[in-house]
Amino acid sequence: MDEQKSIRRRGDELMESLFDATFKLMNEVKHTNLTFGQIAEAAKTSRSVLYRRWPTTFDLLQDIYTYKAKKLFDGEFLDKLEDTGSLRGDLNQLLTICQSVYDEIGSEVIINYYYIRLQDKDNSREPQVHTKAVNKFVEAMKTILENAKSRGENIKVTSGVALMLPFDLIRIENLVRMQGIDSKRLETLVDEILLPVFKE
Structure with missing residues (x-):
């Protein structure tokens, strides 16, 4: 009966159980050594449930963590952005909102x-x-x-690479500063890195 119930799990319920099980397993087993059998047993589901949806454990792990980071990738937090009246204010607001998503x-x-993404050497499974x-x-x-241009601020012509800089900065900061990132640090990133890149 329990087996039948676990197999019927779908969507968020299944992903949550897989995430919890995988997260615990990784304290004992490396990503590269995890098997469908271990994950299925820990999540109290069947291997057939996993095999039907994911061809490899890499694909399964990627989907699990993509699911948990859904709010970041959906980008709905960008809807909260408002015109603050200056490029400095807008960039600081952007980093602050992005950081709040990472914190969550x-x-x-x-x-x-x-x-896990680093395991995809040729980036063919992004x-x-x-x-x-x-x-x-x-x-x-x-x-x-x-918006900054329309206010009369002198903005440099930049490439797509530069346009990703605020988001790349937040990503790197969160990878290397696990103890947390405060508002002062975000302001420093804006003043010393972002503004010199975008503003004359």
């Missing part, structure tokens, strides 16, 4: 996600949601810079 998701989820997220981030930065 948790550094361990983020670190594990990017660790999840589609990741690609869409990059496009959303770039569009958000274009809007911020256009």
Whole structure:
């Protein structure tokens, strides 16, 4: 009966149970050594449930952590952005909101996600949601810079690589500063890195 119930799990319920089980297992087993059998047993489901949906454990792990980082990749937090009246204010607001999302998701989820992505050496299995997220981030930065131009601020012509800089900075900061990132640190990133890149 328990087996039948576990097999019927779908969607968020299944992903949550897989995440909890995998997270515990990784305290004992490395990502590269995890098997479907171990994950299925820990999650109290069957291997057939996993085999039907994921061809390899890499694909399973990537989907688990993509699911947990869904809010980041959905980019809905970008809807909270408002025109603050200055590029400095807009960039500080952007980093602050991004950081709040990272704080909510948790550094361990983020670190594990990017660790798993590193296993995809030729980047041939990048999840589609990741690609869409990059496009959303770039569009958000274009809007911020256009607003600055319309206010009369002198904005430099930049590439798509530069437009991803605010998001890349937050990602790197969260990978190397697991103890936390405060508002003063975010302001420093804006003043010493971002403004010199985007503003004359």
